[in-house]
Amino acid sequence: MADANAQDRATEIQRVTGAEPVVHEDLTVKWFLLSSVAYFFIVGIIAIIIAAKFVWPELLSTVAMFTYGRMRPLHVNGMLFGWLLACDMGLIFYLVPRLCGVKIWSEKLGLATAALWNVIVLGAVVSLLMGWTSGLEYAELPLPLDVLVVVAWIMFGVNIFMTIATRRYQQMYVSIWYIMGTILWTAFVYLTGNFATLFATGVNQANLNWMYVHNAVGLIFTPAGLALAYYFIPRSSNLPLHSHKLSMIGFWSLAFVYVWTGAHHMLHGPISQWLQTIAIAFSVMLIIPVWAVVFNLFSTIKGHWHEMGENVPLKFLMSGVVFYLLTCFQGPMHSLRAVNAIVSKTDWIPGHAHMAVLGAFSFFAIAGTYYILPRIFRTPLHSQPLAQWSYWFFMSGGLGFFVTLWLGGFWQGWQWNNPAIPFIDTVIALGPVWLVRFFSGILMFAGIVCFAYNVLATALGEKKALEA
Amino acid sequence: MLQKADTNFGFAVGASLLIFFIGGILTTVVPPLIDKTWAKPFSNSDPAKGITGELKPYTEQELKGRAIYIREGCTYCHTQQTRTILADTKRSGWRGVDSPVSTPDEFVYDYPHLFGTKRTGPDLSRVGGKYDMQWHRTHFRNPRDLVPGSVMPPFPWIAANEEEFQAMVAYLQTLGRAKNWRPDGDFEK
Numbered sequence: 001m002a003d004a005n006a007q008d009r010a011t012e013i014q015r016v017t018g019a020e021p022v023v024h025e026d027l028t029v030k031w032f033l034l035s036s037v038a039y040f041f042i043v044g045i046i047a048i049i050i051a052a053k054f055v056w057p058e059l060l061s062t063v064a065m066f067t068y069g070r071m072r073p074l075h076v077n078g079m080l081f082g083w084l085l086a087c088d089m090g091l092i093f094y095l096v097p098r099l100c101g102v103k104i105w106s107e108k109l110g111l112a113t114a115a116l117w118n119v120i121v122l123g124a125v126v127s128l129l130m131g132w133t134s135g136l137e138y139a140e141l142p143l144p145l146d147v148l149v150v151v152a153w154i155m156f157g158v159n160i161f162m163t164i165a166t167r168r169y170q171q172m173y174v175s176i177w178y179i180m181g182t183i184l185w186t187a188f189v190y191l192t193g194n195f196a197t198l199f200a201t202g203v204n205q206a207n208l209n210w211m212y213v214h215n216a217v218g219l220i221f222t223p224a225g226l227a228l229a230y231y232f233i234p235r236s237s238n239l240p241l242h243s244h245k246l247s248m249i250g251f252w253s254l255a256f257v258y259v260w261t262g263a264h265h266m267l268h269g270p271i272s273q274w275l276q277t278i279a280i281a282f283s284v285m286l287i288i289p290v291w292a293v294v295f296n297l298f299s300t301i302k303g304h305w306h307e308m309g310e311n312v313p314l315k316f317l318m319s320g321v322v323f324y325l326l327t328c329f330q331g332p333m334h335s336l337r338a339v340n341a342i343v344s345k346t347d348w349i350p351g352h353a354h355m356a357v358l359g360a361f362s363f364f365a366i367a368g369t370y371y372i373l374p375r376i377f378r379t380p381l382h383s384q385p386l387a388q389w390s391y392w393f394f395m396s397g398g399l400g401f402f403v404t405l406w407l408g409g410f411w412q413g414w415q416w417n418n419p420a421i422p423f424i425d426t427v428i429a430l431g432p433v434w435l436v437r438f439f440s441g442i443l444m445f446a447g448i449v450c451f452a453y454n455v456l457a458t459a460l461g462e463k464k465a466l467e468a
Numbered sequence: 469m470l471q472k473a474d475t476n477f478g479f480a481v482g483a484s485l486l487i488f489f490i491g492g493i494l495t496t497v498v499p500p501l502i503d504k505t506w507a508k509p510f511s512n513s514d515p516a517k518g519i520t521g522e523l524k525p526y527t528e529q530e531l532k533g534r535a536i537y538i539r540e541g542c543t544y545c546h547t548q549q550t551r552t553i554l555a556d557t558k559r560s561g562w563r564g565v566d567s568p569v570s571t572p573d574e575f576v577y578d579y580p581h582l583f584g585t586k587r588t589g590p591d592l593s594r595v596g597g598k599y600d601m602q603w604h605r606t607h608f609r610n611p612r613d614l615v616p617g618s619v620m621p622p623f624p625w626i627a628a629n630e631e632e633f634q635a636m637v638a639y640l641q642t643l644g645r646a647k648n649w650r651p652d653g654d655f656e657k
Contacts, residue, residue: 184481204506205579255484349586
């Protein structure tokens with residue numbers, strides 16, 4: 001059963017063997033999806049405000065709650081945990097039961113998890129705006145919320161693992177490994193970043209913090225996103241996965257290599273040189289898992305690229321794969337000392353980070369959402385043209401954002417390396433870059449609006465379909 | 469061997485955790501055991517061994533200022549590390565004197581650490597002693613009054629709250645002063 005079209009075969013097996021067909025209720029999926037899309041929209045507004053503050057620093061600046069330093073962590077946490085992780089979880093609740101040929105272990109537990117997740121996100125909004133923060137980047141949430149995250153993660157993990165344990169097919173598809181990896185690694189990565197850091201100070205704490213930050217992307221969003229890509233690319237194109245062996249190489253090398261690289265966030269900084277060198281060596285090795293995955297996914301679609309035109313999920317997926325490749329090429333390059341001396345701490349970095357989180361992983365999540373919407377709500381997608389529009393808004397806004405920040409950041413880095421240029425001149429020089437970034441943000445937000453409206457209208461369409 | 473992970477649930481779980489823990493432990497638990505400077509506060513009274521000075525724990529007032537720095541998210545625009553890059557030591561420098569690079573032993577009392585990742589504004593690791601009270605007051609009220617073109621937000625609620633303002637500046641004046649690399653009271657105007 002080593003391909004994502006397992007579900008069809010499952011139905012086939014059921015038909016032949018006369019076993020009860022599995023009917024999925026997908027209530028948990030719906031709750032996670034709808035709330036995550038709502039946060040995507042709300043946090044999108046915050047994103048635009050902080051982009052505007054770079055151009056008009058006086059904007060909303062006299063209200064403590066809306067100062068840049070409080071809204072930025074809200075933007076980051078809101079997008080990562082309110083939108084992306086919640087959407088990933090919803091999609092995982094969709095695909096695990098299907099890949100296992102059974103119902104979700106407990107729909108009730110799933111709904112409780114979704115409810116708790118919403119409590120956490122709303123708690124985060126309040127506490128971050130009030131300035132109640134741990135002060136550690138990406139781990140800003142105050143301790144009580146961290147504890148709730150752990151509880152929610154255990155509830156999620158138990159549900160998914162029990163579903164996998166009761167699966168009908170012995171062989172586990174690649175997506176299942178990635179999901180298991182996500183759940184297990186996240187548990188330890190999160191504990192390191194939010195609890196182990198309580199017992200350390202200074203550089204030691206920073207090292208734990210960067211281990212968490214780096215692996216929040218590398219061992220939470222990457223495997224979750226790849227689980228989606230490995231499932232939805234074959235599903236939405238109706239093609240079998242190119243190579244099972246290659247997917248194994250990708251998975252196991254990711255598991256081994258990623259966790260070593262945290263210290264590359266402090267290159268040239270006050271942290272032991274040998275640790276920096278280790279981080280650089282492993283960062284370069286990241287090219288292996290990335291290339292294994294990307295080659296596999298490209299080969300799957302080989303000869304069928306033209307189908308992307310009409311197929312919105314496939315379009316998002318394959319663009320996501322391209323962005324994934326680019327981000328993961330940039331990453332190892334940044335870790336080289338010579339490159340790092342230019343780009344580190346500049347505006348290049350948000351350009352890079354947005355390509356990973358928006359360009360790659362959010363594209364996968366959006367694709368998955370478009371793909372499953374008609375299936376969970378049992379009604380056609382509200383509007384195909386609107387979905388196309390959302391793609392082009394995300395794509396143009398995204399590219400505008402990434403490319404201007406790379407150019408701007410690189411330029412900024414060169415200026416910084418010439419101490420004859422006063423710092424403030426390097427700030428003023430970036431003005432036009434920040435203006436373009438702001439307008440790119442508006443385009444991206446237009447993408448969010450089209451996407452969110454389409455999701456909502458499709459969900460409401462279900463009601464109409466039932467009433468009619 | 470990995471073929472086994474395809475079908476065997478327990479094996480897949482065990483192997484993915486084991487592989488993860490090798491790197492996890494070697495890069496988080498082991499380094500502070502090897503490099504003692506991560507936990508030993510900077511202290512040197514012998515000029516022959518390099519720059520002198522001593523890292524002192526923060527006072528209550530300085531900690532209060534630090535808490536405000538965290539609350540307002542200054543760290544999202546300001547780093548606190550003079551890196552081993554020539555331009556960094558020049559930019560953090562003072563009247564033609566390059567600043568020393570930051571070392572782990574200068575940050576032992578930092579909880580949480582505030583190294584930062586982004587320089588929208590200049591690095592603050594050596595800003596202690598650079599500006600006087602009056603400069604900071606004006607700057608917090610409106611940075612553009614002092615530095616036209618700045619994108620730093622104004623913090624009128626800090627400037628208006630004498631206790632918070634004093635604490636904030638007390639904290640800023642400690643930054644980078646564990647090492648005796650510049651004289652006291654020689655402020656830029």
